[in-house]
Amino acid sequence: MTRTQKRIAIAGTAATAAAAVLLVGLFRDGGGEAQAVSVQPAVAINRSGLAAGDTAGLVKTVVANVREHPGEARTYTLLGLAYQQRARETGNPIYYTKSGGVLARATKLAPGDPTTVSALGSLALARHRFGEALRLGRQAVRTAPYTARNYGVLGDSLVELGRYDEAFRAFDRMASLHPDLSSYSRIAYARELLGHTEAASRAMELALDASGSQPEPTAWVHTQLGKLAWSHGRLDEAERHYRAALAAFPGYVYALEPLALVEETNGHHKRALRIANRAARALPVPQSVATLGDLYARAGRKRAASEQYALVGVIERLLVANGVRTDLETALFDVDHGVHLGRALALARQAQRARPSIDGDDVLGWALARNGRCAEDLPYSRRALRLGTLDALKFFHRGMIERCLGHDSDARGWFGRALRLNPQFSLLWSPVARRYAS
Secondary structure, eight states: OOOHHHHTTTHHHHHHHHHHGGGTTTTTTTTBEEEEEEOOOTEEEEEEEEOOOHHHHHHHHHHHHHHHHHHOOOHHHHHHHHHHHHHHHHOOOHHHHHHOOOOHHHHHHHHHHHHHHHHHHHHHHTOOOOHHHHHHHHHHHHHHHTOOOHHHHHHHHHTTTTTTTHHHHHHHHHHHEEEEEEEHHHHHHHHHTTTTTHHHHHHHHHHHHHHOHHHHHHHHHHHHHHHHHHHHTTTHHHHHHHHHHHHHHHOHHHHHHHHHHHHHHHTOOOHHHHHHHHHHHOOOOOOHHHHHHHHHHHHTTTHHHHHHHHHHHHHHHHHHTTTTOHHHHHHHHHHHHSSHHHHHHHHHHHHHHHHSHHEEEEEEEEHHHHTOOOOHHHHHHHHTTTTOOOHHHHHHHHHHHHHTTOOOHHHHHHHHHHHOOOOSOOOTTTHHHHHHHH
């Protein structure tokens, strides 16, 4: 472990005391301007002080303000951030295109404004354009080195580019400048990447304290705590957190899809399908729709599953049309479901070049294995596990790679490791791991 990794593994010590002095301005930085930044890959917390669901009203208000004061750059920036939040709330990527348009206008009115640059970085992250996000994050940090949110954009992009030491330094700096929900959650994510799950949970508990009992932030943190528990097979704990999220924010869609997995694991198949249907309708993104399809497949409803899988493709094309790069996600879905394996491998190679993270390495290794390219896949699996991340799906992929190479004993060891960590790590692949582990 490098010095940076050691530092971030213990970074919550000083933050424990800082949590006691957080005030009601949690979602505003020192200048008081409303902001939103990406908290983890593909997940963002609204820092405007508005709960999810209020953003539609905010958009109307800010649009009216823009019409009244068309020369105010900050108003365009706020509208751009509100559009990003609408994209997260609705799953409709057209809001990313809208955000890009108004942020371009803000840039023309106030070139180099760090708030707008940070907002553009957040948009680049949402679109999985991590090289662009890195450039914007660095620009924002240079311009406003004491603004914590800029280090969030910087660190998030570095994580996705596989530059973990630099990312963790950025997160440490962010937490030292402004210990709040956004910085605590990033510290938690860094600890999770390093395999320090209990320490990650402690950091997320600090984030929960920092939520100020505001409904949507509280629900988001409970959902992340639930996913941490689920990843280690603690189903009861995971369910408690998902239900706490729904109690804090009724109908909170990000808690519904993982709750459906808990219900399926507990044998409540009809209830799981009902919840998954609700999640996919409320937030039609590839993950929620694919989960619904996998549940239909497990129930033997092949036609219904095929319809959902086809919908995943439609959604991915809509994302691409609005500037979102989906190479990695599309490759993983296709490899998992045995669809166009040759094309999936090409996509995985392309994604790994643009996104050389442990996830990029893992998906490429898995794609190679599924294509029978057994001599090429092992180095990528080793890189995918280089941080010590405790991820049952990555362990399973390693087992399949060892099996592809004819290393049956090693393969059984990896399958057993995946199942010990989380016996229900995948709707598709947990049964396969159990079959091959024996």
